[in-house]
Each structure stands twice: as structure tokens, then as C-alpha cells.
Amino acid sequence: MRIDFLYWEDCPSHPEALARLRQVLADEGVTDEIHIARVDTIDDAQRHRFPGSPTIRFDGVDLQPEGAQALAALTCRMYRTESGRLSPLPTIEMIRRALRAARQTPKEVRHDTGTA
């Protein structure tokens, strides 16, 4: 599985987001490498179709696809959690659910959401 973690340094949520991703991967027994990309410029953001920091993709599919439709930007990303709250971070459960969905989806039906 291809796992992408994209972040913008100015947004302080990325260390915790990466820690959560690592925890979920460990819990789920996934040993694939995390491809970490630092997005520094608007050109980077457009090239990666980066809607904000942090962005996590499993086999190219965004953890919260509805949030991935935003224009490429150097910004903190807004997540809506299971409880309906707005947060700069995806919850552990959101990451876990997206990972499990990706593992159960045949590769040929997955969508490319811009992983460079």
C-alpha cells in the first residue's frame, strides 16, 4: 500500500497527525513505508493537489475525500470528526477507518487524488 503524508511546516498539527498515523499503522499491522512530503510553496501545493496540512492518502485516496476538493493552498486543513466537531487533526478513528477501507478496496477502483 502507498501511504502519503503531506504537511506544511507552518501548521502545528503535523507532528501529532504523523504520530497518530504511525500508531494506526502499528495497531493494524501495516508495515508499508510512509512517504512524507513537505509542502513549502503554492507551486508545491498545486503539484500535490494539497488542500491543507496535514493530508493523508492511502493508495492515493484522501482520508476525508470531501475535504480534498478544496483548492490547493498553504493552510491548516479542517477536518470534521465523527462527533461533528471541526478540528485541525483527523482522529485516530478517522485514520483507522480510512486505512481499513483502502485495504478492502481493489486497487483498480481507487481514484487518483493527486499524489505526486
Added chain:
Amino acid sequence: MTLALRERLIPFALPATDGRTISADMYADKPVLGVVFWCNHCPYVKAWEDRMIAVQREYADRGVQFVLISSNDPVQYPDDSFDAMKVLAQKKAYPFPYLFDESQEVARAYGATRTPEIFLFDRERDLRYHGAPDDNFENPGAVQAPYLRDALEALLTGRDPATAETPPKGCTIKWK
């Protein structure tokens, strides 16, 4: 450089979303004045927004007044335009004035760097608390240290805040 504890409030006069021009001296009768750097687009602001509204409503009768200021560059971040600020303030029925620091001079004068970032002043308008609203932006029910509420209670009862400074946690202010 960021305004230091015990330094004086820096005066400002800025346009508000309700059409007024708001200056700090309009609230000279208030025992506590909070100058809060804010914006529309930041998810940290969104995460704390309802809590800040609740604190303002809860403490208004005790003379606490918050003034929110957005200094972000709306060219880079259109969600932070003055028009968008007006829409948000009305939609959320903000119980505090929401001001637009278009020149960014106020943010620079305070040395603000993040949204949200609170500067809380006592009756003499000396800075007594600076930092984040509390220690858990994600879950209001899991807050262990309600920094802002504790500082308000301290100032309203003539005590020093037990925690006077915390690292502001949020999005960077978007400079031109």
C-alpha cells in the same frame, strides 16, 4: 517582539464587522479586556470558536469584554476578507466585536503570531495572561487546564493568574 506580561495595552482603532470603529478605550469601564487575534479560515479558531463565544456570554455580566481582531492577508486567504468576516460574525451571532486589521499594524505592534492568540488585560490594562484558550482544542470535554477561564477568575477576584503565559496554538498570521 511579543508584548510581555505586565506591559500596557497598545491602543488601536479598527473597523468592525457591525459598521462601527472600535477602540480599546471604548471599554475603559470593563475590569478585564481581552484582545484576541482571530480569523475565519483557521481550523484551530473553528475548534475553539464556540468556547470563546460561551466564555464571553458567561462573563459579560462580570465586566469581561473580548475584542477579536483578524490581521490575515485576505488576498492570499479570501476566506479572511472583511466581507467574509461580516458573514461569519452574523452567522455565529458573535457576542464580541470582530475587527479587521487590514494594515496588520496592530498584530505587528502586539507581536501576535497565531490565531487564536489571547492577550488579556486587567483594569489598569496591564497584560496578565497571554496564550491559548485552554489545553485541548480538540475536545472541550477533555480540557484539563482552562487557562483563559482561570485567568479571568483570578483577575476578577484580585489574584494573579496561576498560569500567565502559554504557547499560542494555532495557524500562523498570514502576513502580506
